[in-house]
Amino acid sequence: MKAEGRIRIEKGKAAGRGRERVHDFPPLLPSEESKMLWVDKYRPKTLDQAMVHQDTAQNLKKLVAEQDCPHLLFYGPSGSGKKTLIIALIRQIFGPSADKVKVENRTWKVDAGSRTIDIELTTLSSTNHIELNPSDAGFQDRYIVQEIIKEMAKNRPIDTKGKKGYKILVLNEVDKLSREAQHSLRRTMEKYSAYCRLILCCNSSSKVTEAIRSRCLNVRINAPTDEQIVKALEFIGKKEGLQLPSGFAAHIAEKSNRSLRRAILSLETCHVQQYPFTSNQIIPSMDWEEYVSEIVSDIMKEQSPKRLYLVRQKLYELLVNCIPPEIILKRLLYELLKKLDAELKHEVCHWAAYYEHRMRLGQKAIFHLEAFVAKFMSIYKAFLIAAFG
Amino acid sequence: MGKRSALVVLSSDDEEIDRSLSSNRGRTRSSSASRLISSAPAKNPGRAKKARVSGSRSSLGSVSTNWDEVRLSFGDFDEVFSGGSKVAAGSGRSNVKELWVEKYKPHSLEELAVHKKKVQEVKGWFEERLTDSKGKSSNHALVITGQAGVGKSATIHVIASQLAATLCEWNTPTPIVWQEHLYNSSTGVQYMSKLEEFENFVERVRKYGLIPSSLSEGSKSSIILLIDDLPVTNGKVAFQRLQKCLRLLVQSTRTPTAILITDHGKADSEDHTAGYLDELQLSLQSAGACKVSFNPITSNSIKKVLSRICKEEQCNVTAEQVDLIAKASGGDIRNAITSLQFFFLKPTPMHSLPSSITPPRYAKGKQAPWSAKGKSDMVNALDNSGSLQFGRDDTLSLFHALGKFLHNKRETEDSMELDGAAFHVREGLSRLPLKMDAPEKILCQAHGQARPIADFLHENVLDFVSEEAMDDAWSVASYLSDADLLLTTFCGMLSRQYEAENVLQSAGASVAVRGVLFGNFHPLPSRWHAVRRPNLWQVEKSSFYNKKEMVNRRFGAYSGTCSSDLTVIATEYSPVYKWLGFRAQGGLEDNVERMSLGDQESEIDDDIEEW
Incomplete structure (x- = not known):
């Protein structure tokens, strides 16, 4: 494959070397593999190596062996292996050239009616595929979808046998795309289906419009079972030469909430924290989760505007660290419910759902997060007064 | 005053003249006939034009006495003018009436x-400088500040004429x-930019002193330099040039110099020029x-001036109206003076006003609208009445408005309840x-x-x-x-419909403000309180950066073949990297520091005091 199939950048900062924006971090040589996270290091490279979802992997292999690949929609919970399958699939189609990827911060100039909009987005691309998160562009995501697909169609690659090939566009987080973007995605899918294939990836297919779902082959990726996670952990343990005490892997698997990624990350942090492992070792939770439970204990201790202000500052701290507000709210509710009297649970859940909905409609998450906390405080305070006078 | 009988020439707007005529009681009846008459300077188009340019009062005054004659002799011109030639219209507008100001x-x-x-104070300062011109006193510059219309220039002009000094004035061209x-x-x-011209002027003054063009009496009359109107500067560089040049002038001038600076007040907080x-x-x-800073003129002084003008214009007006x-x-x-003049232009003067005016909402049925209730009520009444379109609308600074909303001042008792009609x-x-x-x-x-207010x-x-x-x-x-x-909602689908956007914006702001006013049922007793800048802005900025x-x-640490969702990176990879101390290059520590809100938070932009 020649490089002429690559999409050229008009005005991007990364016009020269792909890694320009990330020069702080020298590229890792294969010998430096030890510095990679285990999650990345032991990620199955081919469809044959897949440890979970072997049957799906085999099916996919057969599918692309027949030389034509439909549009694909992968959906399933986080940490179930969607991305791994996608990469392996791409490698299956294009061979080792798919490994040579580069990261770019690209700027698109989009002509939107009266003005031109500059949209900056990080993409990851090889000669044959491009991967990007269009939803990062906010409400301008539809332009991204249209532009990039058009551009791809312009530079149609020709494979070695002179046959016209196609490129693959991987779109992450399709469920977060706006409705407009999904509509324009649908149209472009039809128009350019000869030139490129789309691989869409999302957590929940319910937020993807029917039109798109029916044009794709839907592949549901289930969360791995605890046994599968244990197997994967033990595999890694063996490769790293670690002693896993009995029950330890199961312990991690249970804590991981059936997310394989989470489990492997936990294993690695445990390894840093204490080795050799003991079977009842505390598995460190994510720092932001601890922070949320700290917030919750703040809320439970006192209910006043002043405390609400304090909570707000802590929520800000989470938002600054890019923890998505929906996840904060979910976690907050989860932690609150643990400490709550049964008769309040229903009402609190109702309000959490209410403000979660508004958060999606609104723009500034903190307004809604705070309104939820305030509502909770107000309910809880009334409850305390009623109960204890 | 002889100048009063300024002529009214044909104007395209008949109604306007009607008003001015009927309202001006001081004029003789015959003046109503004058509206079809051209003014004397308009003997020929050329002169008419000149008259417009110079707006010479004296000729008007003298001619107006015998304008009947003019009318006779230039009867044929009337036809020309009523035909609507351009010159007539032009000159017509120019000398309608003198502004009372x-x-x-x-x-x-x-x-x-x-x-x-x-x-x-000002006069004493000038006297001191002018009498011992040999320069015992070191500083020769006076800065006068004050908001617009408090009589800064007028004071200097009067003082200069009192001291028989020649006034040299710099006005921005x-x-x-x-x-x-x-x-x-x-x-x-x-x-040349205006700033350059000003700089040149100052340079000249500093080097050669002021030489008024009409220096006939030689050294006898003393000179006062008045810098009225500073050139507008835009941006820091230009401002610094202006500042430097004024400093030099202040330090080196030998002629008494008055520099007038108009205060914009805090009201225009958007405007950086204020700072x-x-x-x-x-x-x-x-x-x-x-x-020397001039305060706004007290309403008593204004009243005095207004009643004097009223007397001279022979228009009867009640003390209340003034x-x-x-x-x-x-x-x-x-x-105030312009308002007064405009007020008498109106077809129906305010005589009936006090009875027809609707009282302000919350005084309903309780008090006569004019009973002394303080300034705000009066002004309110003005606004509510709808029949007075003059008066300066106060602008409030953003912080003032916020203070009003936050402090949430309310009446102590509900007057509506007394009405009984209220639901x-x-x-x-x-x-x-x-x-x-x-x-x-x-x-x-x-x-x-709307957004920043929320x-x-x-x-x-x-x-x-x-x-x-x-x-x-x-x-x-x-x-x-x-x-x-x-x-x-507006940023998505309605982006083309500006009108809808506007409505949404104001509705949003209204909901925010009224929500705050309504929701805060038990406000704290008012006290001094600082208003913070929204922390949110800083949070948004740094979270974007952190993203x-x-x-x-993530891409740097893992030259892998897939990207991850931001969510996953933020919630799972980043904490792990932190745990692992970021083995690859230990660059994390700096990042952690940058990530926290740290010391950038809660800058205090402005204070609200108790209103």
């Missing part, structure tokens, strides 16, 4: 409405229009200039009437945008809610969340 310019110290002490510029550049005249001007004053003072105008002007005498709301939902204008009106005056309210409102009132805090928060929804950092770090 010009006409009743103060000519003596007594006529000045400025406070006596200030005038004395008129701007050059594009055609003119083209013409100039074709003839080889270089374009610049403060800086300028300080720097000039440090360079040795003496500073009082109203004086109060509405907000200490701006120029505005009743459920207990707990009724609120006492607000002790302020309608929130929307305040929003208009504060020319704030942000400011959100940031600060919790400080004003009573410690016990958790329910209040919730209802405020929930209204703010509503406001956020309203403010959001990029995180994504890049």
Whole structure:
């Protein structure tokens, strides 16, 4: 494959070397593999190596062996292996050239009616595929979808046998795309289906419009079972030469909430924290989760505007660290419910759902997060007064 | 006053003249006939044009006495003019009537409405400088500040004429229009910015002193240099040039110099020039200039001036009306006089006003509208009446408006209840009437945008809610969340429909403000409180920055073949990297520092004091 199939950048900062924006971090040589996270290091490279979802992997292999690949929609919970399958699939189609990827911060100039909009987005691309998160562009995501697909169609690659090939566009987080973007995605899918294939990836297919779902082959990726996670952990343990005490892997698997990624990350942090492992070792939770439970204990201790202000500052701290507000709210509710009297649970859940909905409609998450906390405080305070006078 | 009988020439707008004529009682009946008569200077088109340019009063005055004659002799011109030739229309507009502001310019110290002490101060300063011109006193510069229309220039003019000094005045030259510029550049005249011209002028003054062009009596008359109007500077560089040049002038001038600086007040907080001007004053003072600041003119002084004018114009007006105008002007005498003149132009003068006026909302049925209730009520009455279109609309600074909303002042008792007609709301939902204008009106005056206002309210409102009132805090928060929804919708689908966007914006702002006012049922007793800048802005900025950092770090650490969702990076990879101490390059520590909110938070932009 020649490089002429690559999409050229008009005005991007990364016009020269792909890694320009990330020069702080020298590229890792294969010998430096030890510095990679285990999650990345032991990620199955081919469809044959897949440890979970072997049957799906085999099916996919057969599918692309027949030389034509439909549009694909992968959906399933986080940490179930969607991305791994996608990469392996791409490698299956294009061979080792798919490994040579580069990261770019690209700027698109989009002509939107009266003005031109500059949209900056990080993409990851090889000669044959491009991967990007269009939803990062906010409400301008539809332009991204249209532009990039058009551009791809312009530079149609020709494979070695002179046959016209196609490129693959991987779109992450399709469920977060706006409705407009999904509509324009649908149209472009039809128009350019000869030139490129789309691989869409999302957590929940319910937020993807029917039109798109029916044009794709839907592949549901289930969360791995605890046994599968244990197997994967033990595999890694063996490769790293670690002693896993009995029950330890199961312990991690249970804590991981059936997310394989989470489990492997936990294993690695445990390894840093204490080795050799003991079977009842505390598995460190994510720092932001601890922070949320700290917030919750703040809320439970006192209910006043002043405390609400304090909570707000802590929520800000989470938002600054890019923890998505929906996840904060979910976690907050989860932690609150643990400490709550049964008769309040229903009402609190109702309000959490209410403000979660508004958060999606609104723009500034903190307004809604705070309104939820305030509502909770107000309910809880009334409850305390009623109960204890 | 002889000048009063200024001629009215045919104007395209008959009605306007009608009004001016009927309202001006001082004029003789015959003047009503004058509206078809051309003025004497308009003997031929050329002269008419000249008259327009110079606007010469004297000729008008003399001619007007025998304008009957003119009428006879130039009867044929009437036809031409009523035919609507351009010249007539042009000259017609020019000498309609003299503005009272010009006409009743103060000519003596007594006529000045400025406070006596200030005038004395300024006069004394000039006397001192002019008598010992050999330069015992070191500083020769006087900075006079004050808001627009408090009589800064007038004071200097009067004092100069009192001291028999020649007044040399720097006025920023008129701007050059594009055609003119083209013409100039074709003839080889270089374009000079106003600032450059000013600099040149100052340079000349410093080097050679002031030589008035008409220096006939030689050294006898003393000179006062007046710098009225500073050139407008835009941006820091230009401002620094201006500052430097003024400093040099202050330090080196030998002629007494008055520099007038118009205070824009805090009202235009959007305007950066206000800050610049403060800086300028300080720097000039440090360079040795003496500073006198003029306060807004008191309504009593304005009233005095207005009644004097009324007497001279022979228009009868009640003391109350004068009082109203004086109060509405907000200490701006120029505005007050113009308002008065406009007031008498109106077809139906205000005689019937006090009875027809609708009383302000919250005084309904309780008090006569004119009973003394303080300035705000009066001004309110002015606005509500709808029949008075004059008076300066006060602008409020954003912080002032926020203070009003946050402090949430209310009447102590509900006058509506006494009415009986008011409909009743459920207990707990009724609120006492607000002790302020309608929130929307305040929003208009504060020319704030909906989004920042909501942000400011959100940031600060919790400080004003009573410690016990958790329910209040919730209802405020929930209204703010509503406001956020309203403010959001526009950016998606309605982006082309500007009108809808506007409505949404103001609705959003209204919901935010009223929500805060309504929700905060138990406000804290008012006290001094600082308003914080919304922390949210900083959070948004740094989270955007962190997002990029995180994504890049992830790609840097793992040259893998897939990207991850930001969510996953933020919630799972980043904590693990932190745990692992970021083995790859240990660059994390810096990032962690940058990620925290740290010390950038809660800068205090401005203070609200108790209103």
